[in-house]
Amino acid sequence: MKVAPKLEKTLVQDLYRQMVLIRRFEEESGRLYMQGRIHGFLHLYIGEEAIAVGSIPILGPDDYVVSHYRDHGHALARGLDPKAAMAELLGKATGCSGGRGGSMHLFDLKRGFMGGYAIVGGQMPIAVGLALGIKMRRERRVVLCFFGDGAANEGEFHESLNLASIWKLPVIFFLENNLYGMGSHVDKTHATGRDLYLAAEPYQIPAVQVDGMDLLAVRETVLHAIDRVRSDAGPVFIEAMAYRFRGHSMADPSAYRDSAEVELWKKRDPIETFRVRMFTDGLLGPADVARIEKEVEAAVAEAAKFAEESPEPTPESIHDHVYG
Amino acid sequence: MPEMSIREAVSLGLREALDADERVFLMGEDIGSYGGAYAVTKGFLEKYGPDRVRDVPIAEAVIVGAGVGAAMGGMKPVVEVMTINFTLLAMDQIVNHAAKMRYMSNGQFEVPMVIRTVTGGGGQLGATHSQNFEGWYASVPGLKVAVPSTPYDALGLLRTAIADRNPTIFAEHALLYGVKGEVPKERYEVPFGKAEVRRQGKDVTIVAYLRMVSVAMKAAEALAAKGVQVEVVDLRSLRPLDVATVVESVKKTSRAVVVEENWRTGGFAAEVASAVQEQAFDHLDGPVGRVGGLEVPMPYNRSLEAAAIPTPDRVVETIERLYGL
Ligand SMILES: Cc1ncc(C[n+]2csc(CCOP(=O)(O)OP(=O)(O)O)c2C)c(N)n1
Numbered sequence: 001m002k003v004a005p006k007l008e009k010t011l012v013q014d015l016y017r018q019m020v021l022i023r024r025f026e027e028e029s030g031r032l033y034m035q036g037r038i039h040g041f042l043h044l045y046i047g048e049e050a051i052a053v054g055s056i057p058i059l060g061p062d063d064y065v066v067s068h069y070r071d072h073g074h075a076l077a078r079g080l081d082p083k084a085a086m087a088e089l090l091g092k093a094t095g096c097s098g099g100r101g102g103s104m105h106l107f108d109l110k111r112g113f114m115g116g117y118a119i120v121g122g123q124m125p126i127a128v129g130l131a132l133g134i135k136m137r138r139e140r141r142v143v144l145c146f147f148g149d150g151a152a153n154e155g156e157f158h159e160s161l162n163l164a165s166i167w168k169l170p171v172i173f174f175l176e177n178n179l180y181g182m183g184s185h186v187d188k189t190h191a192t193g194r195d196l197y198l199a200a201e202p203y204q205i206p207a208v209q210v211d212g213m214d215l216l217a218v219r220e221t222v223l224h225a226i227d228r229v230r231s232d233a234g235p236v237f238i239e240a241m242a243y244r245f246r247g248h249s250m251a252d253p254s255a256y257r258d259s260a261e262v263e264l265w266k267k268r269d270p271i272e273t274f275r276v277r278m279f280t281d282g283l284l285g286p287a288d289v290a291r292i293e294k295e296v297e298a299a300v301a302e303a304a305k306f307a308e309e310s311p312e313p314t315p316e317s318i319h320d321h322v323y324g
Numbered sequence: 325m326p327e328m329s330i331r332e333a334v335s336l337g338l339r340e341a342l343d344a345d346e347r348v349f350l351m352g353e354d355i356g357s358y359g360g361a362y363a364v365t366k367g368f369l370e371k372y373g374p375d376r377v378r379d380v381p382i383a384e385a386v387i388v389g390a391g392v393g394a395a396m397g398g399m400k401p402v403v404e405v406m407t408i409n410f411t412l413l414a415m416d417q418i419v420n421h422a423a424k425m426r427y428m429s430n431g432q433f434e435v436p437m438v439i440r441t442v443t444g445g446g447g448q449l450g451a452t453h454s455q456n457f458e459g460w461y462a463s464v465p466g467l468k469v470a471v472p473s474t475p476y477d478a479l480g481l482l483r484t485a486i487a488d489r490n491p492t493i494f495a496e497h498a499l500l501y502g503v504k505g506e507v508p509k510e511r512y513e514v515p516f517g518k519a520e521v522r523r524q525g526k527d528v529t530i531v532a533y534l535r536m537v538s539v540a541m542k543a544a545e546a547l548a549a550k551g552v553q554v555e556v557v558d559l560r561s562l563r564p565l566d567v568a569t570v571v572e573s574v575k576k577t578s579r580a581v582v583v584e585e586n587w588r589t590g591g592f593a594a595e596v597a598s599a600v601q602e603q604a605f606d607h608l609d610g611p612v613g614r615v616g617g618l619e620v621p622m623p624y625n626r627s628l629e630a631a632a633i634p635t636p637d638r639v640v641e642t643i644e645r646l647y648g649l
């Protein structure tokens with residue numbers, strides 16, 4: 001793929017920075033969870049950074065991102081303030097959902113981040129509806145909707161693909177195939193086996209599979225997809241093959257997969273892969289990496305500090321925003 | 325004042341909304357070329373076109389979910405789910421998504437959507453097509469539930485529902501579409517959370533909604549013949565619920581019976597009865613009664629079905645038994 005030469009140094013470094021930001025943010029939230037500062041479910045995105053950063057930064061400011069409960073990476077790649085995201089994880093009033101949503105339900109209206117959704121597949125009809133509104137208003141926005149391999153077995157998945165296809169709606173269905181839905185391997189849960197993009201074919205939706213550990217491959221695929229979708233040609237389906245390096249959630253010791261498999265995938269760490277390649281292409285150097293690492297560490301430390309020091313929502317606010 | 329049926333009133337409310345606001349559009353199974361399973365949207369497709377009167381595949385989750393998404397993006401969808409029985413296939417979108425969006429996003433997103441659906445039994449449609457789930461939805465914070473029993477209320481509540489910025493279940497009773505009544509030419513609205521006293525009386529209060537209002541009215545007539553004066557309160561919306569009007573009535577009558585078509589176990593009448601005993605306990609001369617559907621899946625057979633749904637006779641019996649009237 002001949003994308004790298006077209007990439008500008010500033011862009012490369014920014015993409016690298018975003019992946020590192022997600023990685024460090026997730027490591028920090030994992031730590032805060034272990035320290036009892038974050039509660040409930042916490043699903044880390046570590047290992048899958050190339051997907052969010054390979055796709056979301058291509059969108060324009062008016063486009064919409066719809067995510068699932070593993071949403072921190074998508075939110076950060078959309079430019080959501082790490083402080084507001086971390087504060088949400090700690091349930092603080094300054095969180096991007098006012099402490100009412102939590103890790104699985106990040107929202108940011110200003111950035112077109114239309115939410116993290118914690119019912120598997122539940123976000124897909126909503127993405128279709130957002131795309132319908134876009135089409136009816138004759139806008140040129142697109143919707144980028146993420147979901148996991150597990151979601152592809154839900155009725156809402158199939159209903160959404162069908163409707164988006166017959167109405168030619170501007171939505172990119174982005175399947176993050178990390179091979180597992182909790183502890184269930186895709187080989188055991190899908191009639192199509194590992195190649196879940198095949199599920200889009202009956203709905204006449206163009207579908208491709210891409211290496212989700214390779215930022216440039218994801219980026220190239222999404223660039224084409226967005227062009228197509230924005231030209232009103234209807235939905236596109238992308239399946240990115242990836243792997244989560246951590247358990248399903250912080251509560252998961254990952255007993256269902258052996259460490260050899262995990263180690264094998266870790267050798268394909270998306271951040272490392274990108275770094276090595278960009279070193280070779282001369283678009284990133286050791287000094288840049290050190291600088292970015294430092295910047296990101298400071299940003300994450302600041303986010304954690306901000307979250308820790310932020311106020312809890314007031315008890316009186318409990319009834320706010322039930323109705324409007 | 326012109327007379328019209330509930331069907332005509334709902335239809336008029338929808339046309340008004342489509343005419344007034346280009347963000348409003350309709351979406352539902354067979355609402356277009358078929359004209360609606362209950363003929364509410366007959367002629368709409370011809371008038372408004374397929375963009376604003378959208379026939380959809382039989383896929384309730386995505387129909388309602390697409391409504392949620394469209395509403396979040398600034399549209400005002402009126403989604404028709406053919407009957408309330410089928411809303412079970414969209415329960416995730418209604419309860420987990422529509423109802424939660426504003427709260428979970430800390431007020432950043434809202435879902436100004438109306439879900440019109442048809443509730444109720446009595447048409448010999450059998451167990452899967454004769455249920456009443458509006459009371460279930462009324463237990464969900466974030467949703468509103470409207471239950472019109474007259475053409476006047478149907479139009480007035482629909483206007484309110486469409487103007488409202490929250491997701492609203494608008495439950496139309498299958499057997500009430502033909503009910504006629506006067507509807508003023510001048511614009512009016514019926515607010516949510518405002519019950520209506522349909523008949524004044526001083527001896528006992530019957531609380532009801534949708535088709536059970538007419539059952540209550542018939543029971544009231546029968547009791548009037550025996551010298552018992554019944555007050556009938558029509559709730560008109562279940563959420564918000566106008567407890568004040570019910571309590572006021574009970575303070576006058578000292579007796580209350582709640583009638584609902586749904587099963588009694590966990591039913592909405594229990595909620596009303598509980599509110600009455602909490603807020604009017606000292607005024608009560610006896611227990612708050614409930615009359616509900618029998619605890620069976622709705623039978624198809626005509627007489628069995630009739631036995632399963634509350635009748636005026638059962639209401640009268642209950643009142644006589646509870647209060648010795
Ligand atoms: C409708 C529904 N069923 C079950 C769950 C519990 N659950 C949460 S995440 C998950 C696995 C989903 O896996 P996948 O879609 O592959 O996403 P991943 O976690 O791998 O990113 C399950 C079963 C849920 N949240 N929603």
Ligand SMILES: [Mg+2]
Pocket residue numbers: 148149150176177178179180181182
């Ligand atoms: Mg998965």
